[in-house]
Structure formats: C-alpha cells, structure tokens
Amino acid sequence: MRQNIVAGNWKMNNTLDEGLKLTSEVVNMVQDELTNNNVQVILGCPFVHLTSVQKLTNGTKLALSAQNCHEEAKGAYTGEISATMLKSVPVQYVIIGHSERRQYFGESHDTLTKKTDTLLAHNLTPIFCCGESLDIREKGEHVAYVCNQLKDSLFHLSAEDFARLVIAYEPIWAIGTGVTASNEQAQEMHLAIRSFIADKYGKEVAEGTPILYGGSVKPDNAKALFACPDVDGGLVGGASLKSRDFVDIAKSF
C-alpha cells in the first residue's frame, strides 16, 4: 500500500511564535485523534521556523518539510539555503517546483532537475509540484502539459531514484482561489500522471508513488478527494494555517 500524505504548506505566513503555537496544537491533535497509521502528516514551514518546529515534532508522528532549497550543496549564494543545511535540522521533505516559485522566481525545468538530484543525494524527499494554468486547461492541453513537466525535470532519474519522490498535482487555477478541482478532474489527472510514470518506469514504481492533490483542499472536500483511487493525499495551503482544519483534513482518509 502506498503512503498517504497530508502536507501543510504554510508559504510565507506565521511569525515564529504563531508557527510554534500552530505546531503545538497540531502535534497534540494528531497525537490524540489521528488513528490511521498510514497517513504521514508533514509541516512545510518557512526556513526560520524549521529548527524550532523540529524540536516540537521530534519523536511525534509529524515530519518536517522545507518549501525550497538551492540546487548547489554549498557555496557563495548569499541568502540561499542548501540541502546540507536542511538535512542538519533535520528536515525529511522539501517542496520544489511550486507554481509560485516557477512564476515569481523563474524556476526552470533545468533548475528543478538539479534540485531533485541534490535533494536525493542528501537523502531528502522532494515533493515535486506540477500543475497547469486555467488557460492551458481550457485549451484541453492540461494532461500533456503536466506530463511534460514531469518528463522535463524528472525522467533522467533511474527507476530506483524516481521511486523516492512524492508528486503533488496543483492546478494553478485552484490554488488559493477557493475553487477546488472536482473529484473527476483530480482523478483524471492523477491517473494520467500515474500511467505516464508507469510507461517510463513500470507499474511497480507508478503504483508506489504518492501523488498528492493541492488547490483549496478544505475539511469539507478532503474526504471525497482522498477517496479518488489515485489521490494519495493533499498539499494544503490556506487550511494548513488553522490547526483544527489541517488535522481534520489529515483525518479524512
């Protein structure tokens, strides 16, 4: 059975105090309420929160994710954070290729290829984001577009390395908009992604790869989304900033 995952992406939100309060609440609720052991709950915090949050999550069911990382392992890159540094916290996951980073920070396929390689070399798990704009969907090109994002950044990997990834499908038109992909739209894309992976790496790798859905996941739509056979969890933005909502989403399996 592949791993179900509910990962929060706090984005650029929360002071340190707010982040620690949120973490404590989530830790307590997960401990008291989350009975499904096949759900990995992950907190995707800003860099400055990671060390302090790690102290609160250490020894609990929660894992920790960064929201980005530089592609080089170290060097003269003022203001950047490396995989080596993240590993030393320690962090287990790193979100890469989020549409906000592609759009505002010009992250290219090539950069994402390098980031993936660096993260895997440091035994960190990339949560690789993909997803189309509304314009692309309206032209009916969404499946091809997303498959190309995977191919261009990830298909240089060996099957063994590909099997270490988490994929997050996040349609740009659903991010922060309150518009969620319908269950049918999510399932169609997740199945297409899994089939595309199977064509390249075989059924076993494809069946083992967690594919998360992101885009206005809320407590009231999570259950139906997670019930789709190829949706293995969520990458949650806004709702991950509220402990009750986030844990209710994690309990939706």
Ligand SMILES: O=C(CO)COP(=O)(O)O
């Ligand atoms: O971008 C997202 C998670 O990475 C989704 O954000 P929202 O859940 O706020 O739509």
